[in-house]
Amino acid sequence: MTRQVLCIPCAENRQKLHKTPNPYPGEHIKMLKGSATRAFLCDDCGKEIHPSVECVTYTLYTARDAVHTGSLPYWPWEAEYISGAARMKWPAGSTNAPAV
Numbered sequence: 001m002t003r004q005v006l007c008i009p010c011a012e013n014r015q016k017l018h019k020t021p022n023p024y025p026g027e028h029i030k031m032l033k034g035s036a037t038r039a040f041l042c043d044d045c046g047k048e049i050h051p052s053v054e055c056v057t058y059t060l061y062t063a064r065d066a067v068h069t070g071s072l073p074y075w076p077w078e079a080e081y082i083s084g085a086a087r088m089k090w091p092a093g094s095t096n097a098p099a100v
């Protein structure tokens with residue numbers, strides 16, 4: 001499982017790159033937008049993300065467990081980093097977002 005905190009421009013670029021939240025067989029992406037709970041550096045560009053500023057958590061994970069794939073399954077981790085989380089819309093720019 002890959003976990004990152006991204007600034008908004010980097011999150012939008014990442015979403016355009018992947019096109020869907022299921023870009024590869026067996027892999028899934030979860031992106032939540034919310035307010036930073038404290039100061040972070042964007043894991044992509046290194047820009048400062050100040051407390052309470054809008055940012056995105058990015059998770060790339062597999063549905064299967066570590067025994068089968070060698071990687072970790074998804075578990076919720078975002079609440080430590082953002083508050084008021086809402087799932088980002090897919091595809092980028094879409095107005096129909098599924099519920100969190």
Ligand SMILES: [Zn+2]
Nearest residue numbers: 007010042045
């Ligand atoms: Zn960034």
